[in-house]
Amino acid sequence: MIVVGVGGMGSAAAYHLAARGQRVLALEQHTLAHGFGSSHGLTRIIRLAYFEDPSYVPLLRRAFALWRALGEGMDEPLLHVTGGLDVGRAGSVVFEGSRRSCVEHGLPHEVLDAGQLAARFPGWTPPSDALAVYQPDAGFLTPERCILAHAAAAQAHGAIIHTGERLRSYTAAHGSVRVETDRGVYTAAQLVLTAGPWMADVAPVLAPVLVAERQMLGWFDVSDHAAFTPAAFPVFVFEAEEGTFYGFPEYDVPGFKIGKYHHRAEAVHPDRMDRRCTPDDEHVLREAVTRYFPGADGALRSSAACLFTNTPDEHFIIDRAPDAPEVLLVSPCSGHGFKFCSVIGEVCADLVVDGRTAHDISRFRLSRFAL
Numbered sequence: 001m002i003v004v005g006v007g008g009m010g011s012a013a014a015y016h017l018a019a020r021g022q023r024v025l026a027l028e029q030h031t032l033a034h035g036f037g038s039s040h041g042l043t044r045i046i047r048l049a050y051f052e053d054p055s056y057v058p059l060l061r062r063a064f065a066l067w068r069a070l071g072e073g074m075d076e077p078l079l080h081v082t083g084g085l086d087v088g089r090a091g092s093v094v095f096e097g098s099r100r101s102c103v104e105h106g107l108p109h110e111v112l113d114a115g116q117l118a119a120r121f122p123g124w125t126p127p128s129d130a131l132a133v134y135q136p137d138a139g140f141l142t143p144e145r146c147i148l149a150h151a152a153a154a155q156a157h158g159a160i161i162h163t164g165e166r167l168r169s170y171t172a173a174h175g176s177v178r179v180e181t182d183r184g185v186y187t188a189a190q191l192v193l194t195a196g197p198w199m200a201d202v203a204p205v206l207a208p209v210l211v212a213e214r215q216m217l218g219w220f221d222v223s224d225h226a227a228f229t230p231a232a233f234p235v236f237v238f239e240a241e242e243g244t245f246y247g248f249p250e251y252d253v254p255g256f257k258i259g260k261y262h263h264r265a266e267a268v269h270p271d272r273m274d275r276r277c278t279p280d281d282e283h284v285l286r287e288a289v290t291r292y293f294p295g296a297d298g299a300l301r302s303s304a305a306c307l308f309t310n311t312p313d314e315h316f317i318i319d320r321a322p323d324a325p326e327v328l329l330v331s332p333c334s335g336h337g338f339k340f341c342s343v344i345g346e347v348c349a350d351l352v353v354d355g356r357t358a359h360d361i362s363r364f365r366l367s368r369f370a371l
Ligand code: BEZ
Pocket: 045, 046, 047, 237, 246, 259, 261, 335, 336, 337
């Protein structure tokens, strides 16, 4: 089997395939855990109370279990539990969606009003009409370490990983795929494409439904460190009047990390986007920091650009290529996929080895789009 793109999804796919006894060649155009795609930034939210749709919750339960298994025995866990807050007004997508997932799946949770939120989590200065779902199992993953862990586990099962090798083209026919890169030619029975924001390049059939979008993350200096530790400050998604923000406690590097979904709505190509944080970028994030997290309204310590690869309905794509059943298309994930990498790796192995999976991935079929 050949896997193209060894980021969050590809490293997990390589591991699960190799662990099932498959011969795996995984090709990555950059280095492992690079910062040019959608699988970096030191921390990534993982949460069970999925406001996007309750149907994701069973996949999330399995994702949590697989991340824990992958991190077993490591000095530092891959998954840090902080609890999670999904905040918005009554009727908002984030608050109502999160509560619905909790109720439908019997997840432990509490509903807090603005006063309770501020009293319990002093980093917050929420609007007076805010409501929050607090779900204690949420937290963050350390994405670069997750990729390295999956890659090492894949290699321990015999997978071969080439870095600095870029896909040029592939042709599939009669149960075989021929893959040409800038360093060689390979053949395999199946090809798994996990190319994140490069998917429209490597699988042009998807181009009509994909938009790669520039994102910016900022780490802001904190004056009140005690309020922003992982023990005191849950990860959050907050649907505010300025847009929907997400954030993290201080971890690993100084600063409170915050981003805004669909930051400045800029469609880009991953090889040609501006990765600097401009004053306009900083303004988008600082507006929320000043108003809702004043204890973190210090200097912008650092920033990172990354990408969402959006589908029209912002749900994932996991399906066979319409023109080539030997090719499995995995990702894009519309910005919210990293937490699922562990279980999507398992799904890839199910589909490649058994031709089917017990996980419900019906939502991710390509047939929902007119291609
Ligand atoms: C998430 O929690 O799923 C998420 C956070 C930030 C950006 C996109 C998704």
